[in-house]
Amino acid sequence: MKTLGYIIRRLCKAAVLLLGVVSLNFLLIRLIPGDPATVIAGESGTSDPAFVESIRRIYGLDQPLLVQLKTYITNTVSLDLGYSYRLQSEVLDLILSRLPATVALTGSAFVLSLIVGVGLGVIAGTRPDTALDRTIRILTLGLYSVPVFWIGLMMILTFSLQLGWLPASGTGFEYGQAPGVAKFLSHLVLPAVTLSLFYIAVYVRLARTSIIEVTQLDFVRTARSKGLTKGQITRRHVLPNSLLPILTMASLQAGNLVSGSIAVETIFAWPGIGRLGYEALTQRDYNMLLGVFLASAAMVLIFNLIADVLYAVVDPRIELAK
Structure with a gap:
């Protein structure tokens, strides 16, 4: 029972740590040069600004950074890791x-x-x-x-x-x-x-x-x-x-x-x-x-x-x- 209680406490601490990791990773990823909307538009064979802007709206890239972070953390807690636009599949399914x-x-x-x-x-x-x-x-x-x-x-x-x-x-x-x-x-x-x-x-x-x-x-x-x-x-x-x-x-x-x-x-x-x-x-x-x-x-x-x-x-x- 003592070991089980220790494991449960460590899992709770791990959950909090994972939350911090998710937040830090999200902020660091956003510092990477390049815009995924531009990449998607380029692969579609067009660079029309209206098309790029529509992609940004679809993936929520037009929102403020903190709003994007809040949305992502909320979705992650519910095991919704988003959608891979490259592989056309749910991220969680691909990882599993x-x-x-x-x-x-x-x-x-x-x-x-x-x-x-x-x-x-x-x-x-x-x-x-x-x-x-x-x-x-x-x-x-x-x-x-x-x-x-x-x-x-x-x-x-x-x-x-x-x-x-x-x-x-x-x-x-x-x-x-x-x-x-x-x-x-x-x-x-x-x-x-x-x-x-x-x-x-x-x-x-x-x-x-x-x-x-x-x-x-x-x-x-x-x-x-x-x-x-x-x-x-x-x-x-x-x-x-x-x-x-x-x-x-x-x-x-x-x-x-x-x-x-x-x-x-x-x-x-x-x-x-x-x-x-x-x-x-x-x-x-x-x-x-x-x-x-x-x-x-x-x-x-x-x-x-x-x-x-x-x-x-x-x-x-x-x-x-x-």
């Missing part, structure tokens, strides 16, 4: 159709980066200054330094074009057919690995440092003096006390993971909300762009909430804030 692909990509990359990053960090931290430790540090330094778009292109060139092991783009998922799941997973491998490599490097360095620091503490020496094996000390004492800073970093990196998926979705033609937002930005589809920002902010808040709850699971000594 693309959201599963982004959740699959970011979720798999998040889990993969934590498992591999923490695993390699534990190996390096329990064997400091060995050849294996130095090899892992050099490898992670390279992953930390290389841009994600270059890694994605090299992944496509190597594993798709040259070796032909994995598809280079799309999802390959066919709804209602069991074989489509395996095909979807084969399409997911390259973008998920590409997105996770940078964060693997971050978690390796953080886990290694945390493991080394905890190993020097008194309670570890006491456990060692009691005759516990190295593996038992690592599992029971060192690892649980080393996970808290990793979880903190994971919750902070959740936002970067969602934003980083934009480049990966573009490179691999992955039909997620990141690619949808990029296309909306280039086409000045303001309603769609605001909807993507809102969905991304909601995902970040959810990731942070999950990380906060996991604190108490990893270390029962930590009580959820009242």
